[in-house]
Amino acid sequence: MKKVILVLGGAGYIGSHTSYLLSKLGYEVIIIDKLLHSQTFNHPWAKLIKADFTNEEVLNFVFDKFEIEAVMHFAAFIEVGESVKRPADFYENNVVKTLKFLNFMMKKKVKKIIFSSSCAVYGDPIKIPMDENHPKDPVSPYGKNKLVVEYALQDYADAYGLQYVSLRYFNASGALPDQNLGEQHNPETHIIPLMLRAIKNKKTFKIFGTDYDSVDGTCVRDYIHVLDIANAHILALQYLDKNGKSDCFNLGTGNGFTVQQMINAAQKVTGQKLITQNHPRRAGDSTALVADYSKAKKILGWEPKNSDLDFILKTAWAWERKIQNFKQEEL
Ligand SMILES: NC(=O)c1ccc[n+]([C@@H]2O[C@H](COP(=O)([O-])OP(=O)(O)OC[C@H]3O[C@@H](n4cnc5c(N)ncnc54)[C@H](O)[C@@H]3O)[C@@H](O)[C@H]2O)c1
Structure with missing residues (x-):
């Protein structure tokens, strides 16, 4: 029988x-x-129930009908800037609802969970690359939400036998356009789709901060292909199946690219020019966020295999062109 996730x-x-x-x-x-x-x-390979993840009627139905092997928890509000303006909404959706859900899991005796955490738990870097022991001092309510949930997972593991893995993603990127999968955020706040849409629509792309301590003055980020992140979830699941100790792991490549380097790479992949405009720094943006992923490599046997920058940008570009076609067909 198939295991249900x-x-x-x-x-x-x-x-x-x-x-x-x-x-x-x-x-x-x-x-x-x-x-x-x-x-x-609209995919045949999953059953989608459109509901809030704390809807008790839905949860009772799902947990009673299926023998759930494990839960993967991606559901959250994700816009960091919005979290500064609306912390109450973010704490409610990302923390309070997660705790309610964990309590439900405990009641139903489902004990395994893989949680989508973030490099935002670290805050401003003291050392690059950052390993999991780097001090945690998140600068946004969003980052704090993730850290609070990580603490709760730890406490639930100690008290109630929860088995968890927290995966701290750096910048998720790329797509699987052949499977009709890619980024569909509304509003979009991530650099790669914003850059590619600016190229596609001949709009201006804003660079926030050109006076950072980096090779060209723009901030540095670590881009990890979404397929590598997906792979890490499978390995984390297998790790928990073998009774691996509850723990957290960074998911990144260990390579940082500046915004300017991303612009150059995007122009090369698309063969088109990106119009840019310089703006002052944004509050809460760190100079550099780069992962040390050696713990995930050692314990989960995970390594980024699809995170070459060229592949990330090619798949993201193919996806952007595909969704543009969808939208035209819908009109
Ligand atoms: N994208 C990144 O670079 C990145 C980096 C670090 C961490 N993360 C974390 O990874 C997870 C997934 O990120 P993503 O980029 O896929 O975001 P996403 O917004 O594309 O996916 C989150 C999904 O959760 C759903 N959701 C949110 N609240 C819900 C609720 N109360 N009930 C039911 N559904 C709800 C949304 O409809 C959405 O489809 C998030 O927890 C995010 O914080 C993402």
Whole structure:
């Protein structure tokens, strides 16, 4: 019989790629997602229930009908800037609802969870690359939300026997356009889709901060292909199946690229010019965020295999052109 994985937020960007991989590997995938971005999700390889992930009626139905092997929890509000303006909403959706859900899991005696955490738990870097022991001093409510949940997972593991893995993603990027999968955030705040859309629509791309301590003055980030993140979830699941100790792991490549280097690479991949405009720094943006992923390599046997910058940008560009075609067909 197929093992059943419940994926919260599985119709989102990273959750959908992971759900696809799970189903390809023979798992049965049940998704609960309320389609916050009004995104298109129409895939035969998962059952989608459109609902809030704390809807008790839905949860009772799912947990009673299926023998859930493990939960993957991607569902969250993700816009860092918005979290500064609306912390109450972010604490409610990302923390309070997660605690409610964990309590439900405990009641139903489902004990395994893989949680989408973030490099935002670290705050400003003291040392680059950052390993998991780097001090945690998140600078946004979003980063604090992730850290609070990580603490709760630890406490639930100690007290109630929860088994968890927290995966701290750096910048998720790229797509699987052949599977009709890619980023569909609304609003979009991530650099690669914003850059590619600016190229496609001949719009101006804003660079925030050109006076950072980096080779060209723009900030440095670590871009990890969404397929590598999906793979890490499979390895984390196998790790928990073998009774691996609950833990957290960084998912990044260890290579940082500046915004300017990303612009140059995007122009090369698309063969088109990107119009840019310099703006002052934004509050809360760190100079550099780069992962030390040696712990994930050593314990989970994970390594980034699809995160060459060229491949990331090519797949993201193919996806951007594809969704443009969808939209034209819909008109
Ligand atoms: N994208 C990144 O670079 C990145 C980096 C670090 C961490 N993360 C984390 O990874 C996870 C997935 O990120 P993503 O980029 O795929 O985001 P996403 O917005 O594409 O996916 C999240 C999904 O969760 C759903 N959702 C949110 N709240 C819900 C609720 N209360 N009930 C039901 N569904 C709900 C949304 O509809 C959405 O489809 C998030 O937890 C995010 O914080 C993302």
